[in-house]
Amino acid sequence: MDEHDKDKSLEPFREDSEGRKLTTNQGVRIKENHHSLKAGPRGPTLMEDFIFREKMTHFDHERIPERVVHARGSGAHGYFQVYESMAEYTRARFLQDPSVKTPVFVRFSTVVGSRGSADTVRDVRGFATKFFTEEGNYDLVGNNIPIFFIQDAIKFPDLVHAIKPEPHHEIPQASAAHDTFWDFASLLPEITHMLMWVLSDRALPRSYRMMEGFGVNTFRFVNAQGKSRFVKFHWKPLLGVHSLVWDEVQKLAGKDPDYNRRDLWEAIEMGDFPEYELGVQMLEEDEEFRFDFDILDATKIWPEEDVPVKIIGKMVLNRNPDNFFAETEQVAFHPGHVVPGIDFSNDPLLQGRLFSYLDTQLIRIGPNFAELPINRPVAPVHNNQRDGHMRQTINKGRTSYEPNSLRGGYPQQSSEAEGGYESYAEKIDARKVRARSESFDDHFSQATLFWNSQSEAEKKHLVSACHFELGKVEDMEVRKRIVALFNQVDGDFARKVAAGIGVEPPSESGGTGVTKSSPAISMENTVKNTVKSRRVAILASDGYDHGQLTAMKGALKEAGAHVKIVSQFLGPIKSWDNQQVQVDKTYLTTSSIMFDAVYIPGGEPSVDALKTQGDAVHFINEAFKHCKAIAASGEAVELLAATQIRGVDLAAQDAMVLSDRGVVTTRKPGQIGELAKAFIDAVAKHRHWERDLKEQVPA
Ligand code: HDE
Numbered sequence: 001m002d003e004h005d006k007d008k009s010l011e012p013f014r015e016d017s018e019g020r021k022l023t024t025n026q027g028v029r030i031k032e033n034h035h036s037l038k039a040g041p042r043g044p045t046l047m048e049d050f051i052f053r054e055k056m057t058h059f060d061h062e063r064i065p066e067r068v069v070h071a072r073g074s075g076a077h078g079y080f081q082v083y084e085s086m087a088e089y090t091r092a093r094f095l096q097d098p099s100v101k102t103p104v105f106v107r108f109s110t111v112v113g114s115r116g117s118a119d120t121v122r123d124v125r126g127f128a129t130k131f132f133t134e135e136g137n138y139d140l141v142g143n144n145i146p147i148f149f150i151q152d153a154i155k156f157p158d159l160v161h162a163i164k165p166e167p168h169h170e171i172p173q174a175s176a177a178h179d180t181f182w183d184f185a186s187l188l189p190e191i192t193h194m195l196m197w198v199l200s201d202r203a204l205p206r207s208y209r210m211m212e213g214f215g216v217n218t219f220r221f222v223n224a225q226g227k228s229r230f231v232k233f234h235w236k237p238l239l240g241v242h243s244l245v246w247d248e249v250q251k252l253a254g255k256d257p258d259y260n261r262r263d264l265w266e267a268i269e270m271g272d273f274p275e276y277e278l279g280v281q282m283l284e285e286d287e288e289f290r291f292d293f294d295i296l297d298a299t300k301i302w303p304e305e306d307v308p309v310k311i312i313g314k315m316v317l318n319r320n321p322d323n324f325f326a327e328t329e330q331v332a333f334h335p336g337h338v339v340p341g342i343d344f345s346n347d348p349l350l351q352g353r354l355f356s357y358l359d360t361q362l363i364r365i366g367p368n369f370a371e372l373p374i375n376r377p378v379a380p381v382h383n384n385q386r387d388g389h390m391r392q393t394i395n396k397g398r399t400s401y402e403p404n405s406l407r408g409g410y411p412q413q414s415s416e417a418e419g420g421y422e423s424y425a426e427k428i429d430a431r432k433v434r435a436r437s438e439s440f441d442d443h444f445s446q447a448t449l450f451w452n453s454q455s456e457a458e459k460k461h462l463v464s465a466c467h468f469e470l471g472k473v474e475d476m477e478v479r480k481r482i483v484a485l486f487n488q489v490d491g492d493f494a495r496k497v498a499a500g501i502g503v504e505p506p507s508e509s510g511g512t513g514v515t516k517s518s519p520a521i522s523m524e525n526t527v528k529n530t531v532k533s534r535r536v537a538i539l540a541s542d543g544y545d546h547g548q549l550t551a552m553k554g555a556l557k558e559a560g561a562h563v564k565i566v567s568q569f570l571g572p573i574k575s576w577d578n579q580q581v582q583v584d585k586t587y588l589t590t591s592s593i594m595f596d597a598v599y600i601p602g603g604e605p606s607v608d609a610l611k612t613q614g615d616a617v618h619f620i621n622e623a624f625k626h627c628k629a630i631a632a633s634g635e636a637v638e639l640l641a642a643t644q645i646r647g648v649d650l651a652a653q654d655a656m657v658l659s660d661r662g663v664v665t666t667r668k669p670g671q672i673g674e675l676a677k678a679f680i681d682a683v684a685k686h687r688h689w690e691r692d693l694k695e696q697v698p699a
Contacts, residue, residue, distance in 0.1 A: 014322060014373070024054055064329070065364050066115045069160055070126045073109035074208065074261040075328035076268060078317035080104050080131060080278070086312055089229060089282065090221035092341030093419075094133035095312065103132040105374060106317060107331055108208040108264065112163055113174025118253035119260035120244060121174040122203045122465070127213035127235060128333045129315070135419055136379045139337040140233055141357070145202055146214040148298045149194045151440050153352015158184065177472040186481035189443040192489060193299050196450040199465040200458060201243035201523060206596075206686075207263045209274035209533070210242040217335070217350035218295055220343040220424055221282065228424050230288065230295055230345060232302055234279035234309050240527025242686045245626050246465065247699060248593045255591055265320055270562070272533035274317040279309035293446065294439035298349040300446055304520035327374045332361040340416075343424045366390050382411035444512045447489040452517040455524040457689030463493070467500035479503050488512070531683045532560035537585075537595040539566050539616055543605025546575035548633050548672050552599050555676035561683065566590055568613060576603050587615035592623040597683045602634020602669065611642050621645070622699040624663070627691050629682035631664045633675055640665065647692030662688030 022030045030051060037049035045052065067073075079101040086095040094102045109126035110119065125144040130137055149159050161167075162184035163176050172178050176198070185191050197203070205211040213235030222228045244252070252259045267274060281302050283295060293300040321327035334357035335350065344350055361369045367388035369375055384400045399407045414420035454462065466486075470479050483503045487494035491509025498505045519525050536556050538549060553563045564584040567573055572580040592598060598620060600610065610616040620643045623630055632640050640663070641650050648660045662682045666675045682688070 024051060025058070067109075067364065068360065069111050070109040070128075071115045072113050072117050072119070073107045073126065073328055074264050075105060075107045075321050075324075075331065076264060076274070076317040077319040077321065078104050078106065078273070078315055080129075080313060080315045082278075082313035083311070086221075087223065089223055089231075089280075090341035091224045092133070092138070092221075092339050093135050094131060094138070094339070095341070103378070104315060104317075105130045105132075105327065105331060106315075107328060107333070108260070110174065112176065117174040118257035120204065120249035120252040120257075122176065122198070122246075122249070122469075123174065124198060124203065125205060125208070125211060127208075127211070129213075129235075130331065130333060130337075130375075132378045133339055134379055135339045137337050137375070137377045138339045138342060139333045139335060140213075140215055141333045141335045141353075142213045142215045142233065142235070144205065144211040144213060145194070145197045146212075146216060146232075146234075146301050147194055147197065147446075148216055148349055149191050150188070150349065151190050151297055151299055151436065152348045153356065155188075156352065156356070177469045179473050179475050179478060182470065182473045182482060183475065183478050186478050186485060189485065189488075190299055190440075192443050192485055193447040193450065196447050196462070196489070199462050199469065200450075200454070201245075201461050202241075204244045204246065204249050205260065206242040206244050207239075207267075208260055209264065209267055209272075210237050210239050212236060212241055213276065217298055217347045217353070218345040219350075220345055221280070222341055222343050222424050226422075226424075228285060228343065228426075230283040230285075232281040232307075234281070235276040235315070236279055236309070236311070238275040238277065238527070239530065239532065240686075241523050242526065243523060245687070246461070246468065248626050251591070251593050256594060259594075264317075267533055268317060268320050270533075272560075276315045277311045278313045278315060279311045281307040281309055283307060293442060294437060296345055296347040296437075297440045298347055299440075299443070301518075301521075303449070303518045305518055326372075330365060330369075330372050331374045332357075332365055332369045332372075334358055334361065338421075340419060340421050346426075368392060384411070444488045445514050448512040448514040449516055449518055450521055451490045451493055452514065453519065453521040455522055455689070458522060458524065459493075463496045463500070466497040470497070470501045473501075476503075528685050530560070531556070531596075531680055534561045534596040534683055535594065536561050536563050536683065537566045537590070537592065537598045537619070538563060539598060539600045539610060539619060540573060540581070540603070541567055541606040541609040541613075541616075542573050543576045543603050543609070544573065544581075545601045545603035545606070545634055545669065546577060546579040546581070548601035548603070548669055549575070549581065551672045552601065552631070552633070552676050552679070555673070555680065556599075559680050561596075561680075564590070564595075566619070568615070573606075576605060587613075587619065592619045592628070593626070595623070595628070596686070597629040597631070597679070598623045599631040599679065600633075600636035600639055602632075602636050604635045607635040607639045610636075610639055617643055618699070621697050624691070625694050625697045625699040627662065627687040627689055627694065629662045629664065629679060629685070629688065631675060631679040631682070633666055633672055634669050637665045637667050644697045646694065646696050661691045 022033060024030060036045045036052040038045050081101050082095045082098055084098055107128045110121060110123045111126065112123050113121060127144055128141045130139050150156065163181045165171055165173060166178060166180050185195060215233030219231050220228045221231045288295060336354045336358060368390050371392040384402055386395060386400050397407055403409060416422045470482060473479050479501050480503050483494050483498045483506060486497055487506040487510035490511045495505045540549060556563050565581055566585050567583040568586060570583050570586055572582055574580050620630065624645050637650060648663045650665065659678045659682055664675060664678045664682050
């Protein structure tokens with residue numbers, strides 16, 4: 001099915017009012033939409049004004065309850081294609097034929113904040129995908145972190161109550177940095193591994209297009225012969241996994257609270273379609289007990305070095321929603337929406353989720369949620385479920401029960417061969433107990449593995465995240481308990497945390513003795529060879545050097561980056577040789593935090609003006625502090641020397657292009673081509689954490 005057909009057949013209710021007349025909901029044409037019906041132009045509004053009442057009543061009922069978690073989301077349409085048949089492992093039909101494009105709708109989200117909260121908070125991100133397969137809808141409801149806070153779903157309401165704003169004053173919004181969350185965490189050792197991930201930069205994604213997705217729970221693949229394997233799902237972004245820095249996310253939350261949503265929307269509008277490969281880790285039934293952790297424990301990863309991720313297909317997101325509410329808000333995911341060939345494990349977190357999602361859709365939308373255009377399967381739906389709030393289907397016929405003879409027994413069950421869903425016949429012989437398996441008891445080894453796997457910069461960020469989060473915790477006992485918990489992970493880590501939050505360092509240095517690391521965990525080892533879709537600011541003023549500016553702009557665009565000219569005022573600016581360029585943004589309407597890199601061309605009058613503009617100098621200082629690539633050519637090298645850039649030897653960069661910790665300069669205009677090449681390499685690295693003395697730069 002191509003995109004066009006998909007639009008028509010999947011969403012027959014997409015409405016476009018272009019060229020149409022305004023009507024009431026009953027289809028009556030409206031003559032006057034600006035004035036209510038009154039007893040005289042200055043008189044009271046009349047009860048009989050059915051047009052006013054219909055319009056206002058509908059408005060009064062415009063909201064549905066926001067999701068209890070993951071309230072703030074952003075959606076996109078696209079398609080998924082498998083690279084080669086997975087028939088050996090699963091009978092799921094959408095994983096068999098590489099020529100089939102399965103339509104998808106993806107919703108990315110933050111977890112804790114309410115619908116209007118900022119995108120760039122420290123939080124887990126949701127990554128939920130609905131595959132509209134010919135065998136029915138399959139939902140892969142994942143997160144951007146491969147594990148979870150708790151092992152058993154029964155603790156989920158407590159976790160969410162603890163992390164949400166405190167109930168007496170509803171403070172703080174969209175943040176874990178308060179006493180109740182850390183109080184809860186300090187009493188729950190199983191949370192430790194997840195704390196490491198959430199305190200890392202993974203919780204500050206640069207873009208939804210640059211984060212991984214994980215199914216987290218253990219599922220099963222079942223093939224046509226009935227053979228089952230355990231499986232974990234992964235999404236790997238083709239652009240790599242990249243994050244923002246803490247100072248940046250806090251400022252963005254004020255200057256552009258829609259930062260991640262806007263990034264996704266604009267990327268799709270500009271044709272930079274987000275792409276992710278789907279990977280699976282698979283284990284044979286007889287490998288269930290191969291590891292020193294339990295594969296059913298959602299607080300554990302299956303290290304990729306031990307269980308390789310097999311890449312099986314690709315998803316491309318190529319269309320923005322037409323209507324936020326109808327699609328992104330009304331979409332209803334459920335890990336229990338599976339198709340034949342995909343089944344569940346006994347992971348106690350997953351088992352609880354299988355109850356919760358259906359339940360939540362019933363309160364949020366109602367029993368007919370599956371009939372809404374965005375949730376409606378492309379596979380035909382026939383059953384005897386009837387009525388209920390907002391029923392969309394007009395079910396014909398006398399019978400709504402089965403078995404029946406009056407309608408020939410239809411709708412009828414399907415055999416497995418006909419595609420009927422058959423649950424995997426796992427043998428279970430057990431006592432009913434409220435207990436945790438002993439194999440779930442080790443809460444620290446993988447937390448140590450995470451710590452060991454981080455680069456120096458990542459470790460530093462993790463420790464300062466602890467200083468921020470725990471620095472906001474007023475109760476000293478809670479802070480002490482967290483340090484004690486972290487001491488079980490790694491003594492050095494605990495000491496560093498303690499030093500920033502007024503807690504005595506642990507008297508005995510703890511740890512688990514785990515010395516292994518997992519390179520796949522560190523973002524240091526991600527894709528760093530592309531500037532595709534990156535945003536570069538060019539700072540200039542009247543008298544800039546047009547040749548340098550256009551050469552750099554051309555090279556960046558060629559490499560797939562997007563360039564914006566930033567200056568003091570909108571309108572054209574003139575180069576010293578009387579050419580001109582339009583300014584895209586001013587220092588008021590944008591900021592260095594909205595860009596990945598900055599370039600300043602030469603041209604003496606322009607550079608002299610920038611030197612006197614505090615906003616321009618701040619722009620560069622801030623980009624330096626946030627470890628972004630910076631380039632300057634000609635006289636602009638002098639401008640860098642006038643900023644607070646520290647630890648970079650600008651004087652040495654006289655004759656030729658030199659790159660010093662991501663600061664790339666040349667004084668020779670003839671070398672602009674080489675400069676552009678070096679700059680593009682520096683931007684592709686995402687950030688230059690190795691920069692010295694950046695902490696001394698105010699921003
Ligand atoms: Fe969810 N989760 N969750 N969750 N979750 C919801 O469903 C729940 C968990 C995830 O964009 C809710 O429709 C329980 C893990 C995403 O619409 C709710 C437990 C993972 C989304 C719910 C978990 C997720 C949700 C709230 C522990 C990663 C947003 C609104 C047992 C694999 C989907 C809703 C969207 C949403 C329950 C844990 C991912 C209440 C009980 C682990 C991406 O049903």
